[in-house]
Amino acid sequence: AVPAALTVSIGRGAQLGVLFKGGESLERLARIDTVVFDKTGTLTLGKPEIVSAHPAPGISEAELLQLAASVEQRSEHPLAHAVVTRAALVGATLLPAEDVSAIPGKGLRGIVQGHAVIAGNLAMMEAHAIHPADVSSEPGTTVLHVASDGRYLGVLAARDTLRPGAADAIARLRSLGLAAVMLTGDSPQAAASIAQAVGIDQVVAGVLPDAKLAEIRRLQSTGRRVAMVGDGINDAAALAQADAGLAIGTGTDLAREAGDAILLRGEPQQIVDAILLARQTLRVMR
Numbered sequence: 001a002v003p004a005a006l007t008v009s010i011g012r013g014a015q016l017g018v019l020f021k022g023g024e025s026l027e028r029l030a031r032i033d034t035v036v037f038d039k040t041g042t043l044t045l046g047k048p049e050i051v052s053a054h055p056a057p058g059i060s061e062a063e064l065l066q067l068a069a070s071v072e073q074r075s076e077h078p079l080a081h082a083v084v085t086r087a088a089l090v091g092a093t094l095l096p097a098e099d100v101s102a103i104p105g106k107g108l109r110g111i112v113q114g115h116a117v118i119a120g121n122l123a124m125m126e127a128h129a130i131h132p133a134d135v136s137s138e139p140g141t142t143v144l145h146v147a148s149d150g151r152y153l154g155v156l157a158a159r160d161t162l163r164p165g166a167a168d169a170i171a172r173l174r175s176l177g178l179a180a181v182m183l184t185g186d187s188p189q190a191a192a193s194i195a196q197a198v199g200i201d202q203v204v205a206g207v208l209p210d211a212k213l214a215e216i217r218r219l220q221s222t223g224r225r226v227a228m229v230g231d232g233i234n235d236a237a238a239l240a241q242a243d244a245g246l247a248i249g250t251g252t253d254l255a256r257e258a259g260d261a262i263l264l265r266g267e268p269q270q271i272v273d274a275i276l277l278a279r280q281t282l283r284v285m286r
């Protein structure tokens with residue numbers, strides 16, 4: 001039978017907007033010493049906006065956006081949504097794209113009016129022997145490079161918004177003696193700026209989706225007891241592997257299924273609430 005204290009705490013959690021899937025989840029969460037955060041959609045709202053466009057010489061901003069949006073219209077990635085929205089704002093019409101495929105952690109490729117278009121990060125460009133422009137002058141943005149038939153067309157910079165309360169929540173975790181780590185598929189530059197804004201000093205960036213799981217395992221092998229907080233399809237395996245997986249309630253179905261608990265409102269403070277509740281429950285039970 002489930003001890004009464006656990007049942008009471010699961011009910012208390014629900015009042016706080018934290019859905020624990022069972023008593024064991026509470027017990028494991030009480031014992032963690034490290035909290036690993038996904039960046040996009042977890043520390044940030046996951047709704048990036050394009051803030052600038054830098055077309056290559058001879059290309060207009062409208063052309064750059066049109067080609068990028070024509071392939072991105074086929075993607076569910078938050079960046080794809082940002083590009084399509086921006087293209088609509090400048091009045092660019094979308095062209096039909098064929099054979100569009102996603103390269104996990106890197107970007108997209110597809111055929112637009114017979115041209116092979118690629119859109120994605122530096123790794124995506126390197127994989128296609130494209131040499132993109134240096135846009136490191138825009139800290140805090142995620143860059144999305146575009147090329148067509150092997151020719152570089154330019155770059156779009158996207159900015160995401162921090163979740164309100166993220167920095168506060170991390171400060172509170174620290175005061176509880178917990179270590180905070182960021183684990184993201186985004187570039188080291190984009191990751192560093194968000195990490196600095198929220199007060200995380202341990203960052204693992206440029207991680208391909210499969211490697212998030214491996215990083216959780218690696219931390220565990222060094223003796224850490226790890227909580228993972230995430231929202232994406234690419235966080236699901238890491239959420240399941242962690243000693244306690246906390247899924248952002250507004251995230252993907254896969255993440256919600258993989259977590260031990262769901263933070264219904266996706267607010268960073270709910271992470272602290274959940275840990276305090278778990279610790280308090282274990283003290284009562286002892």
Ligand code: ADP
Binds near residue numbers: 072
């Ligand atoms: P994250 O959600 O942590 O950014 P992802 O694995 O979803 O991790 O993506 C990693 C990186 O791959 C993104 O930051 C982006 O640079 C690139 N990327 C992924 N999908 C796309 C896409 N549809 N268009 C452009 N770039 C993409």
Ligand code: MG
Binds near residue numbers: 042046231
């Ligand atoms: Mg995410």
